[in-house]
Amino acid sequence: MEGLLSRLKRGDVLVGDGAWGTQLMQRGLPPGRPPEWFALEKPEVIGAVARLYVEAGADLVTTDTFGGTSFRLKLHGLEGERERVNRQAVEAVRRAVAGQALVSASVGPSGQLLEPYGELSPDAVEEAFAEQIAVLASAGADVLCIETMGDLTEATRAVKAAKAVAPGVPVMATMTFEPTPRGYFTIMGVSVEKAAAGLEAAGADVVGSNCGTGIEDMVEIARAMTRATRLPLLIQPNAGLPQSRDGQVVYDETPEAMAARVPELLDLGVAIVGGCCGTTPDHIRAIRRAVDARPTRASRGSI
Amino acid sequence: MEILKRIADALQQGDDQQVGTLTAEALGAGLPAGDILQRGLVAGMNVVGEQFRRREVFLPDVLLSARAMYAGLDLLKPHLASEGVPSRGKVVLGTMKGDLHDIGKNLVGIMLEGAGFEVIDLGHDVAPEAFVDAAVREGATLIGMSALLTTTMTRMRDVVALVKERGLAGKVRTIVGGAPVNADFAHEIGADGYACDAAHAVDRVRALLGA
Numbered sequence: 001m002e003g004l005l006s007r008l009k010r011g012d013v014l015v016g017d018g019a020w021g022t023q024l025m026q027r028g029l030p031p032g033r034p035p036e037w038f039a040l041e042k043p044e045v046i047g048a049v050a051r052l053y054v055e056a057g058a059d060l061v062t063t064d065t066f067g068g069t070s071f072r073l074k075l076h077g078l079e080g081e082r083e084r085v086n087r088q089a090v091e092a093v094r095r096a097v098a099g100q101a102l103v104s105a106s107v108g109p110s111g112q113l114l115e116p117y118g119e120l121s122p123d124a125v126e127e128a129f130a131e132q133i134a135v136l137a138s139a140g141a142d143v144l145c146i147e148t149m150g151d152l153t154e155a156t157r158a159v160k161a162a163k164a165v166a167p168g169v170p171v172m173a174t175m176t177f178e179p180t181p182r183g184y185f186t187i188m189g190v191s192v193e194k195a196a197a198g199l200e201a202a203g204a205d206v207v208g209s210n211c212g213t214g215i216e217d218m219v220e221i222a223r224a225m226t227r228a229t230r231l232p233l234l235i236q237p238n239a240g241l242p243q244s245r246d247g248q249v250v251y252d253e254t255p256e257a258m259a260a261r262v263p264e265l266l267d268l269g270v271a272i273v274g275g276c277c278g279t280t281p282d283h284i285r286a287i288r289r290a291v292d293a294r295p296t297r298a299s300r301g302s303i
Numbered sequence: 304m305e306i307l308k309r310i311a312d313a314l315q316q317g318d319d320q321q322v323g324t325l326t327a328e329a330l331g332a333g334l335p336a337g338d339i340l341q342r343g344l345v346a347g348m349n350v351v352g353e354q355f356r357r358r359e360v361f362l363p364d365v366l367l368s369a370r371a372m373y374a375g376l377d378l379l380k381p382h383l384a385s386e387g388v389p390s391r392g393k394v395v396l397g398t399m400k401g402d403l404h405d406i407g408k409n410l411v412g413i414m415l416e417g418a419g420f421e422v423i424d425l426g427h428d429v430a431p432e433a434f435v436d437a438a439v440r441e442g443a444t445l446i447g448m449s450a451l452l453t454t455t456m457t458r459m460r461d462v463v464a465l466v467k468e469r470g471l472a473g474k475v476r477t478i479v480g481g482a483p484v485n486a487d488f489a490h491e492i493g494a495d496g497y498a499c500d501a502a503h504a505v506d507r508v509r510a511l512l513g514a
Contacts, residue, residue: 025454031401075428111404117366150362180358187406189361242453242483277453 001099004060004143004170005205008232008271011297016060016104016236016274017053018284024049024064034076035064039089046089047096054101056281057288060272061101062145063089065136066108069128071120075111083135090139104172105141107132107158108148122157129161137166146173147210147236148276150186152195156202163203172206172234172272173199177221178213184221192221196228208234211276214241214253215261222268226300232271239278251278255286262290269300306332307343310375314347317367319374326375336382340419344375348417352502355410362406369413376416391419391514393443397429398481399458404451407481410501411447418505420514431461438466438475444512447504448494450481459484460492467493476511480504 007014024035027045038045050061066072068086073079086105093103110128112120133144144162149155155173162171175195177184184192192209199207207229209221218237225233240253258275265273273291275283306329313321322344329339351368354360396412398405405427412422423441425433434446446466450456459479466475478496479489489497496511498504508514 021452021454029454033401113366113406117363178358182358185358185361187362189363243485243487 001102001142004102007059008206013266013270013291013294013297014059014272015057015284015288015291016234016272017056017058017062018275018279018281019239019277020049020062020064020066022278022280023052034067034072034078036067036073036076036078036085036089038064039085039092040078040081043088043092046092050093050096052281053284054097056284058101058274058284060104060143060145060274061093061097063093063103063105063136063141065089065132066106066147067111068107068136069110069132071110071112071125071128072108082131086132086135087139090136090141094140102142103140104143104145105133105136107136107144107146107162109150109154114151114153122153125154126157126161129158130165133158133162134165137169141166141169144169144171145234146171146204149173149175150190151188152186152190152198155195156198159199159202159204170205171203172208173202173204174208174210174234174236175199176212177209177217179217184217184224192224193228196225196231200229200231204231206232206234206271208236208270208272210234210236211238214238215258215265219261219264219268222265222270226268230300233269234272234274235265235270236274236276237279238276239280239283242278253278255280255283258283259286259290262287263294266291266294267298269298271297306334307339307346310339310343311347311350314344314368314371314375315350317364317371319367319371322371323374323378326378330378330382336379336386337388339375340379340383340388344372344379345417345419348372348414349502352414352505356500356502365410369410372413372417388419390421391509392445392512393421393423393441394445394447394508395423395425395434395437395441395443396447397425397434397449398427399448399450399455400428400430401458402427402450402452402455404481405449407451407501408447408449411449411480411498411504414501414505415447415508418509420508431458431465434462435465435469435471435475438471439469444474445476445478445508447508448477448479450479450484453483456481456483456488459494463493478504478507478511
């Protein structure tokens with residue numbers, strides 16, 4: 001299957017997949033277990049979700065390895081399973097997509113605060129990312145997706161780890177922003193422009209934003225990113241903001257509402273559009289239709 | 304007092320050494336520990352909390368200020384006890400079972416401690432029974448729960464139910480927070496309160512406990 005970078009270079013617009021946590025939860029994740037548990041115990045469930053996203057039209061399908069660093073696995077007593085969790089998650093998706101989509105291996109934050117705010121040294125976090133990414137790459141990941149980052153040092157260390165241990169695998173790196181009176185920032189105070197420039201300098205092939213906001217804010221985040229980098233952009237919004245209904249939490253932005261704003265992302269020259277929390281195969285199907293209506297990427301103006 | 308203002312300023316700058324030095328100086332000058340706490344440390348932390356609420360500052364600033372607050376608070380604690388400064392109340396905090404995010408909960412703990420509450424922090428991944436057991440054991444009058452995941456927030460309902468089941472309704476109040484949680488949800492599950500961030504949490508806890 002043609003690789004990510006050559007497709008992006010040609011000007012293709014690609015579609016990512018949607019949320020995994022909610023899909024796995026619906027398929028019986030035992031309480032207190034992390035989603036990574038499925039890779040160990042029920043890889044066939046991962047395969048079933050991956051198929052749903054391929055059938056919905058995703059060009060990239062994510063692995064449930066968001067919490068696959070030693071720091072996160074340790075919280076569940078799974079640190080000894082790092083190799084197996086990451087390998088089996090990639091293999092399960094790889095088998096299920098059967099060459100119809102790229103396997104995008106998720107790498108999430110360590111969940112710890114880096115020095116000087118916390119105890120974790122940048123070298124230690126880079127080491128943890130390198131260990132995880134080495135397994136993801138050797139298991140056959142087509143792309144690495146470093147995502148939901150709030151701390152720019154942690155994000156850039158993840159990118160550097162990827163480039164060191166898996167130099168042949170394209171790296172996408174996205175951070176999570178929230179609206180503030182002065183614009184969009186991560187919880188650690190990183191602006192969109194600083195994030196884009198920092199991730200590019202670290203060697204990312206694709207930069208962008210995921211989670212934190214619905215598509216309306218994401219259009220503005222994407223706009224700010226286009227002013228800071230020439231790299232292809234990856235945008236994965238939530239299905240709106242979480243709402244509570246009868247004691248259950250729902251994300252209620254419909255596939256149609258989300259897809260209606262996709263042309264604005266395409267106008268900005270965004271290269272890959274997918275979904276984060278609360279998005280479903282129906283959202284991806286709707287995004288697919290919006291992208292197919294205009295498959296060639298808009299050219300980006302100068303920065 | 305000039306020095307209390309300087310403590311508050313140093314705390315806002317996140318300068319833990321300076322806060323420690325000035326707190327020691329203020330104690331040496333014979334200022335009551337309760338004043339140093341309220342008009343120095345708490346005053347400074349309130350400003351930082353408000354700035355964070357408006358996202359004029361971000362998490363790193365809050366964390367550095369919190370570290371500075373503890374630099375002062377650790378010096379004050381023995382004096383607060385000997386001066387007989389009353390605690391405003393005892394609060395049990397934790398993040399729901401299955402949820403490992405605790406930055407928000409930690410901030411609430413810092414702000415509550417700064418505001419003069421005794422905080423029993425149960426950490427993250429806390430089972431419903433553990434919240435209620437700790438409240439009973441410690442004689443706490445409030446349970447604060449945090450969740451960052453939609454899948455774990457629904458367990459808040461179990462804690463509220465357990466408080467009622469054990470006949471503690473009205474004696475042990477419940478308050479909930481976290482990114483996916485809102486006031487409607489708090490109301491639906493029968494919690495006594497909801498706070499959208501750490502600064503509001505202090506206000507709500509004060510109101511609920513009449514402190």
